[in-house]
Structures are given as structure tokens and as C-alpha cells.
Amino acid sequence: MLVHPSTLMDLAHDRQRNLTAEADRWRLLSLARLARRCRAAARVGRGQPTGSLASCERSAVVPAL
Secondary structure, eight states: OOOOHHHHHHHHHHHHHHHHHHHHHHHHHHHHHHHHHHHHHHHHHTTSOOOSOOOOSHHHHSOOO
């Protein structure tokens, strides 16, 4: 079976468009998941101490004699 060259090019372009669209969908989903994780992490940390960092009081930075 012979395929006309223009038909073959149309099929190749369609395939390329499909692959590009799929890559765009994956990229968009990845960004949405990252944004969701960031929002969830921000909610968890709200109203709680942020960790073991030293306080900003003057007494905390004065060297012991």
C-alpha cells in the first residue's frame, strides 16, 4: 500500500501536535501539584514556631563573658 507524501506529512504533524499537547498537560499538572504542596506546607506552618532558629532578641546575640 502506497501512502501519498502529503498524507504522511499530515500524520507526522498530527503526531507531533499530540505529543506537544501531552507534554504541556503534564507540565501544567506538575505545576499545579507543586502549587498545591506549597499551599499545604504554608497551612501547616501557620501559627506554629518555624523551627530551631535563634530568637531576634538582643540578649540572644550578646556574647557570654
